[in-house]
Amino acid sequence: MQTISHTYEAEFREKGSKFICILLPCNTADEATSALDSIRFDHPSATHHCYAFRVNPNEPEELSQDDGEPSGTAGIPILNTLRAANLMNCTAVVVRYYGGTKLGKSGLIQAYGRAVELAVEKASLKQLLPVSRYVILYPYSQQTVLEKLRHTFNLFEVSADYTDSVKIVLDCPQQDTVSFEKYLNEVEHLLTHWKKTGVASQIVANP
Numbered sequence: 001m002q003t004i005s006h007t008y009e010a011e012f013r014e015k016g017s018k019f020i021c022i023l024l025p026c027n028t029a030d031e032a033t034s035a036l037d038s039i040r041f042d043h044p045s046a047t048h049h050c051y052a053f054r055v056n057p058n059e060p061e062e063l064s065q066d067d068g069e070p071s072g073t074a075g076i077p078i079l080n081t082l083r084a085a086n087l088m089n090c091t092a093v094v095v096r097y098y099g100g101t102k103l104g105k106s107g108l109i110q111a112y113g114r115a116v117e118l119a120v121e122k123a124s125l126k127q128l129l130p131v132s133r134y135v136i137l138y139p140y141s142q143q144t145v146l147e148k149l150r151h152t153f154n155l156f157e158v159s160a161d162y163t164d165s166v167k168i169v170l171d172c173p174q175q176d177t178v179s180f181e182k183y184l185n186e187v188e189h190l191l192t193h194w195k196k197t198g199v200a201s202q203i204v205a206n207p
Helices: 029-042 075-084 104-122 140-152 174-186
Strands: 008-014 017-025 048-055 061-065 090-097 126-138 156-162 166-173 193-205
Touching: 008 104, 017 029, 017 104, 029 048, 029 061, 029 090, 048 075, 061 075, 075 090, 075 104, 090 104, 126 140, 126 174, 140 166, 140 174, 166 174, 166 193, 174 193
Parallel strands: none
Antiparallel strands: 008 017, 017 090, 048 061, 048 090, 126 166, 126 193, 156 166
């Protein structure tokens, strides 16, 4: 699974029509909708603003919109291109300025898909790792327990609060959660408390 952390843009012309794809990161459906509204504002005279998004890698949510193009000729090709690239937590908006020549259904499908392909080719793709999130409370005297955890598992520190004791929030890759929780249960008597709070995702590296 991959994602992006910056916005990328690509354009090309087909029989006089100009297609501009804006590929940008988003984590929720609301963020994708806000991005679409912003692009519509930036391109008020465009004929169409077609888009698709994929968010929430743990429980994927997808949506596509043809925005006046014949059904299935714009939004679905955009979405299928995101799927083919295994992209998540991003939205692709393809702006079309009509050039006077109709492309037909197959021509539209190819054009909208191609616009997204060009933007993906420009993008620096990063690995998106599904994780489970944990809150662990422990006394300062047990810091070595946490250090061993860090050395044993590929953990991501989300936050840490140092007061009378330590409260740390860690993300653990989902493929390691069974062994991670087994270890936590083994050292539970040394900790004040631990619990799993939910799921998330981490951008970890270029693939």
